[in-house]
Amino acid sequence: MATNAKSRKAARYAVPVAVAGVAAATVAMVPAFANAGSPDLPKVTAQQLIEKVAASEVEQFSGSAKISTDLGLPSLASGLLGGAGGGGVAGGSADPQEKLSRLASGSHTLRVAADGPDRQKITFVDGKDEYSLIHNGADVWGYDSKANEVWHEKDPEAGKAAGKGRGKPADRVGASPQELAQEILKAAGPTTDVSVGDNAQVAGRDAYQLVLKPKQSGSTVGSVKIAVDAKNGVPLRVQLLAAEGGKPIVDAGFTKVDFAKPAADTFAFTPPKGAKVTEGKAGGPEGGPGHGKDFKGLEAFPGLDAITGGAAGKGGDGGMKVLGEGWAAIARIDTGAGRSLKELENDKNAPKEAKQFLNSLGDKVSGGFGEGRVFKTRLVNALITDDGKVYVGAVTKDALVQAATANK
Incomplete structure (x- = not known):
C-alpha cells in the first residue's frame, strides 16, 4: 500500500478514546468489565483477524469507556505522576497534558465521540466537575468546568496531519483503540507469538480476542489482549497483562458504543463567559510528551x-x-x-x-x-x-x- 494511502488510513484512527503516553509509553485505551459470555463465532486465524482490524472503515462512533491502570508505583512516584503538570503547565488546569497524565494511574470514566479524522471529543466524567478535550477542524479545545478555564490551540494543518507524525493537536487529543491496536500489531514481529483467544462480549457486542505474547524471557509483559468487534473489525478493548499475574496493568475499552454518526453540535465549543482562555503553542510545548531525544x-x-x-x-x-x-x-x-x-x-x-x-x-x-x-x-x-x-x-x-x- 502506498505511503499516502497508509497516512489516510491512519488518519481515520486519530480519535480520542484515551491516552497520551508514558510514554511513555507507556500507554492504553478504554474498558473494564467482565466478559458477558463467550459467543459462538466463525473460526478465524490470527492473520485473518489482523486483516479484519486493518480493513475496518469505521470512523464514526460515540459512547462511554473506562480505563484502569495499575503500574504498582511506589507512593512517591505515584503521587508525582498523578499530579504531573499541576500548576506548572503553561495551559493551567485546562491543559490536556496535565489531564491525560492522570490516565497513568487509577480508574477513569470517559464519554467519547468521533466523526472522522477532523472531529473528536473526549470528556472525563470521574466526578461532578467535567473536563472535555475537543478537536474540531483546525481547533483543539480543552475545558475545565470546575476552574472555568479554557486551553486552545489552532493549527490549520491539524485535520490534514492526523495520524502523521507527533506533536500536532490531533495527536495530543488522544488515540483510539484502533490506533493503539495498530501500533501493537505493527510492533509484533519475530519476538511475538500472535494467536486468537476465547471469544468475548464487550459493550454488548460479540468480539474475537487477538492475543500477543512475548516469545522472549525476562519481559514484565505476560500478554496483550485485543477484543475485536466481530462485525466491523473495530478494537473494543485492550488489556495489558503482567507476567507476574494479578489484575491487568491496563484495562481499557468501551462500556457502551454506537457506530452511528454523532450529531454535528457534539464537537461545537465556545468558551463560556468569564472563562480564562490560554492559547497553546502548535506542536506542543518544549519538553512535553513526545519532545526531545534525551529521555x-x-x-x-x-x-x-x-x-x-x-x-x-x-x-x-x-x-x-x-x-x-x-x-x-x-x-x-x-x-x-x-x-x-x-x-x-x-x-x-x-x-x-x-x-x-x-x-x-x-x-x-x-x-x-x-x-x-x-x-x-x-x-x-x-x-x-x-x-x-x-x-x-x-x-x-x-x-x-x-x-x-x-x-x-
Missing part, C-alpha cells in the same frame, strides 16, 4: 538530578543505547554523573528530596557491574548503578542486572 521522563522524579550530578534528562556524555530487541529491549543511559549512590546515601548534607527518591527506589542490587538500586513498577523497571548509568525497560530486575553486567 526527559527521568526528570519527573525529584532528587534524580542530585543523584546523577544534574545529568538527568540530558543524556549524559554517553547518550542512550538500546540493548536487545522486542519485548526484552533495554535502554542504557550514561548520565555522566560523578557521584555514587553510596556517597549520596551517606552524605548528611545531601538534599532531602534526593534521599527520599533514593529510598523509594527499592532493592539494592549488585553484580559484575558493581552496585545500584532498582526502581520497580509492574511494567517498567529501572536500574540506577553506583557509577551513574541507568538501565530501563519492560523487563525484570534480573534482566536489568544481567544487561548491566554485560554492558558495564
Whole structure:
C-alpha cells in the first residue's frame, strides 16, 4: 500500500478514546468489565483477524469507556505522576497534558465521540466537575468546568496531519483503540507469538480476542489482549497483562458504543463567559510528551538530578543505547554523573528530596557491574548503578542486572 494511502488510513484512527503516553509509553485505551459470555463465532486465524482490524472503515462512533491502570508505583512516584503538570503547565488546569497524565494511574470514566479524522471529543466524567478535550477542524479545545478555564490551540494543518507524525493537536487529543491496536500489531514481529483467544462480549457486542505474547524471557509483559468487534473489525478493548499475574496493568475499552454518526453540535465549543482562555503553542510545548531525544521522563522524579550530578534528562556524555530487541529491549543511559549512590546515601548534607527518591527506589542490587538500586513498577523497571548509568525497560530486575553486567 502506498505511503499516502497508509497516512489516510491512519488518519481515520486519530480519535480520542484515551491516552497520551508514558510514554511513555507507556500507554492504553478504554474498558473494564467482565466478559458477558463467550459467543459462538466463525473460526478465524490470527492473520485473518489482523486483516479484519486493518480493513475496518469505521470512523464514526460515540459512547462511554473506562480505563484502569495499575503500574504498582511506589507512593512517591505515584503521587508525582498523578499530579504531573499541576500548576506548572503553561495551559493551567485546562491543559490536556496535565489531564491525560492522570490516565497513568487509577480508574477513569470517559464519554467519547468521533466523526472522522477532523472531529473528536473526549470528556472525563470521574466526578461532578467535567473536563472535555475537543478537536474540531483546525481547533483543539480543552475545558475545565470546575476552574472555568479554557486551553486552545489552532493549527490549520491539524485535520490534514492526523495520524502523521507527533506533536500536532490531533495527536495530543488522544488515540483510539484502533490506533493503539495498530501500533501493537505493527510492533509484533519475530519476538511475538500472535494467536486468537476465547471469544468475548464487550459493550454488548460479540468480539474475537487477538492475543500477543512475548516469545522472549525476562519481559514484565505476560500478554496483550485485543477484543475485536466481530462485525466491523473495530478494537473494543485492550488489556495489558503482567507476567507476574494479578489484575491487568491496563484495562481499557468501551462500556457502551454506537457506530452511528454523532450529531454535528457534539464537537461545537465556545468558551463560556468569564472563562480564562490560554492559547497553546502548535506542536506542543518544549519538553512535553513526545519532545526531545534525551529521555526527559527521568526528570519527573525529584532528587534524580542530585543523584546523577544534574545529568538527568540530558543524556549524559554517553547518550542512550538500546540493548536487545522486542519485548526484552533495554535502554542504557550514561548520565555522566560523578557521584555514587553510596556517597549520596551517606552524605548528611545531601538534599532531602534526593534521599527520599533514593529510598523509594527499592532493592539494592549488585553484580559484575558493581552496585545500584532498582526502581520497580509492574511494567517498567529501572536500574540506577553506583557509577551513574541507568538501565530501563519492560523487563525484570534480573534482566536489568544481567544487561548491566554485560554492558558495564
